[in-house]
Amino acid sequence: MRILQDFARSLRQLPRVSMVAVGVFVTLGVLAPYIAPHDPNAQDLLAAHAGISWEHWLGADHLGRDTLSRLIVSARTSLVGMCLVLLIALSVGITIGTIAGYKRGWVEEVLMRIVDVGLAMPSLIVALAVIGIFGTGYWNMIFALALAWWPGSARISRAVAVGVMNRPHIETLRVLGASPLRVYFHHLLPTTIGAVLVYATADAGAVALSIATLSFLGLGIQPPTPEWGQMLVDALPYLETVPMQVILPGLVLTAVVIGFNLLGESIALNRVPTPLSRRILASRRMLASNWTRAQQ
Amino acid sequence: MPEAQPLLRVENLVTRFKSVERSKWISAVDDVSITLAPGEMVGLVGESGCGKSTLGRTIVGLERPQSGRILLDGVDLSTLRGAELRRRRRAIQYVFQDPYASLNDRQTIGEAIAEALIIMGISDPAEQRRRIRTLLDQVGLPDALAERYPRELSGGQRQRVAIARSLAVEPRVLICDEPVSALDLSIRAQVMNLFLRLHKDLGVACLFIAHDLALVRQATSRTYVMYLGKIIEEATSAELYARPSHPYSKALLGSIPSADPRIEVTREPPEIFGDIPSPTNPPSGCRFRTRCPHAAEVCASAVPPLVALSPSHQAGCVLAEKFYAESAAQPLPHPAPAPRDIQTMHAR
Numbered sequence: 001m002r003i004l005q006d007f008a009r010s011l012r013q014l015p016r017v018s019m020v021a022v023g024v025f026v027t028l029g030v031l032a033p034y035i036a037p038h039d040p041n042a043q044d045l046l047a048a049h050a051g052i053s054w055e056h057w058l059g060a061d062h063l064g065r066d067t068l069s070r071l072i073v074s075a076r077t078s079l080v081g082m083c084l085v086l087l088i089a090l091s092v093g094i095t096i097g098t099i100a101g102y103k104r105g106w107v108e109e110v111l112m113r114i115v116d117v118g119l120a121m122p123s124l125i126v127a128l129a130v131i132g133i134f135g136t137g138y139w140n141m142i143f144a145l146a147l148a149w150w151p152g153s154a155r156i157s158r159a160v161a162v163g164v165m166n167r168p169h170i171e172t173l174r175v176l177g178a179s180p181l182r183v184y185f186h187h188l189l190p191t192t193i194g195a196v197l198v199y200a201t202a203d204a205g206a207v208a209l210s211i212a213t214l215s216f217l218g219l220g221i222q223p224p225t226p227e228w229g230q231m232l233v234d235a236l237p238y239l240e241t242v243p244m245q246v247i248l249p250g251l252v253l254t255a256v257v258i259g260f261n262l263l264g265e266s267i268a269l270n271r272v273p274t275p276l277s278r279r280i281l282a283s284r285r286m287l288a289s290n291w292t293r294a295q296q
Numbered sequence: 297m298p299e300a301q302p303l304l305r306v307e308n309l310v311t312r313f314k315s316v317e318r319s320k321w322i323s324a325v326d327d328v329s330i331t332l333a334p335g336e337m338v339g340l341v342g343e344s345g346c347g348k349s350t351l352g353r354t355i356v357g358l359e360r361p362q363s364g365r366i367l368l369d370g371v372d373l374s375t376l377r378g379a380e381l382r383r384r385r386r387a388i389q390y391v392f393q394d395p396y397a398s399l400n401d402r403q404t405i406g407e408a409i410a411e412a413l414i415i416m417g418i419s420d421p422a423e424q425r426r427r428i429r430t431l432l433d434q435v436g437l438p439d440a441l442a443e444r445y446p447r448e449l450s451g452g453q454r455q456r457v458a459i460a461r462s463l464a465v466e467p468r469v470l471i472c473d474e475p476v477s478a479l480d481l482s483i484r485a486q487v488m489n490l491f492l493r494l495h496k497d498l499g500v501a502c503l504f505i506a507h508d509l510a511l512v513r514q515a516t517s518r519t520y521v522m523y524l525g526k527i528i529e530e531a532t533s534a535e536l537y538a539r540p541s542h543p544y545s546k547a548l549l550g551s552i553p554s555a556d557p558r559i560e561v562t563r564e565p566p567e568i569f570g571d572i573p574s575p576t577n578p579p580s581g582c583r584f585r586t587r588c589p590h591a592a593e594v595c596a597s598a599v600p601p602l603v604a605l606s607p608s609h610q611a612g613c614v615l616a617e618k619f620y621a622e623s624a625a626q627p628l629p630h631p632a633p634a635p636r637d638i639q640t641m642h643a644r
Binding site for chain 1: 392399
């Protein structure tokens with residue numbers, strides 16, 4: 001419960017723009033089937049390439065499917081995929097990272113060298129290789145992306161875990177005779193998860209982009225499931241006649257990625273103490289010099 | 297009172313750390329033997345970096361000793377493993393110097409103490425609440441504090457909470473690592489008096505690590521002096537302060553400023569020069585010889601053994617007997633201890 005509270009508190013200090021972008025994305029993703037005006041897969045060939053109208057607010061694609069509905073339902077596809085990838089990647093990463101941070105010594109060396117190997121390979125190439133071996137499919141894509149993403153979260157959680165383990169209250173617990181399991185599950189893990197979850201927001205945008213990229217290449221989400229990368233591919237042959245159908249999914253995807261990136265960046269910056277402005281520094285020095293004068 | 301079966305006995309303990317230089321070691325604790333009788337309050341003094349804290353941390357198992365034995369009730373702790381070791385070792389508790397960091401800031405005071413009780417094996421919530429109330433009362437804190445988070449407490453209150461939590465596991469030895477040096481003077485006296493009262497009421501033995509010599513003299517019955525990882529003198533506190541027989545102890549005690557300005561003006565600065573040598577490369581023979589005003593050639597050849605000067609007084613110096621005899625002839629350099637109330641010390 002306290003993890004959620006901390007999470008909510010840190011969310012409050014974040015930039016408005018990114019909160020709106022991410023908020024809209026998540027809301028649409030959760031409520032997609034209830035707010036989409038049309039069935040995203042219903043074809044109406046008479047309305048193919050339709051422009052903006054009361055019937056189709058954002059027009060329709062080459063098969064006459066309503067673009068707005070497809071955009072909205074795509075948000076759900078992306079959101080679910082993103083959550084699954086992050087869930088798997090973070091579970092593995094946090095487990096590996098906290099074990100390394102808890103045990104230290106050669107265990108840490110071995111685990112972190114494996115992580116280094118994972119980090120050395122570009123994530124998309126890892127994902128492409130895995131899909132190349134196991135074939136295309138929804139779950140193959142999820143696992144491929146999770147495999148590409150876990151080393152990053154392992155690295156972060158190890159750093160957080162080492163910091164937590166070095167705090168004196170962990171030493172106090174050991175002196176009290178707390179079992180290793182108690183220290184790990186009651187103190188190390190909750191603190192680490194809280195910190196790493198916050199950092200994970202920065203990754204979310206990149207995961208969404210990767211899902212779209214794989215789908216664009218025909219390796220991720222398969223038709224007829226609506227997905228932004230797919231919509232781009234479908235509309236690409238008609239770029240010169242109906243450019244809006246290409247631009248719209250691109251814009252939405254860009255907004256989501258920028259939203260998550262801004263969010264992640266500001267979270268990372270929030271963790272660094274901001275330097276004092278020159279004016280405040282001067283006034284503090286003035287105050288301190290008055291103290292010494294008063295003492296003499 | 298070393299004749300009774302000691303509660304805690306440390307034999308030839310060595311703790312080393314890897315140096316930043318390759319294949320070099322720092323012996324923070326080098327061949328140290330100490331004993332602690334049940335209910336005894338013992339001081340451990342020495343300057344910064346001499347290994348006092350490392351000795352304490354090794355005893356509670358926060359550092360791994362290179363060699364030597366730690367015996368609790370005659371049982372060698374290094375022969376035990378896992379849950380049995382944790383259960384035994386719980387009898388030795390450690391009070392940290394920094395009360396701000398030794399509590400988890402996500403736990404309320406009650407939760408922190410309850411956790412110690414759960415570790416003890418008390419899982420009944422009603423029993424836990426009862427014990428928490430008793431423990432907080434023992435350290436002089438109101439019951440209502442159990443709902444508070446550590447950040448809402450002052451330094452003195454936090455240190456009391458830390459002590460209450462240590463007491464929750466019913467320890468028989470408390471190792472107090474400069475428990476009051478992070479606190480204000482006024483609060484220091486309160487916390488010190490708390491220690492003295494707990495020591496008297498609960499009969500907990502205390503190893504009191506400090507650099508505040510006046511505090512150690514008033515609180516403890518016996519004192520060890522440590523220099524560069526070695527115990528160089530051991531005596532009852534009264535005798536150590538009256539008749540220090542190692543040049544380092546003499547210098548250390550000579551550096552206590554007197555509260556009386558008339559005496560303070562005439563006080564001679566101790567005959568000691570330079571800084572503490574690097575423990576990576578300690579001097580041969582007597583470790584103090586590089587700074588000792590009485591150093592002779594013989595000091596460089598071998599580590600001087602602890603010489604028994606009286607049944608309760610040992611010093612590791614070749615000239616110890618001479619210093620001991622000299623100090624008997626002189627008037628006492630320090631007046632006899634004040635009554636056992638620390639408050640008076642700071643009121644002066």
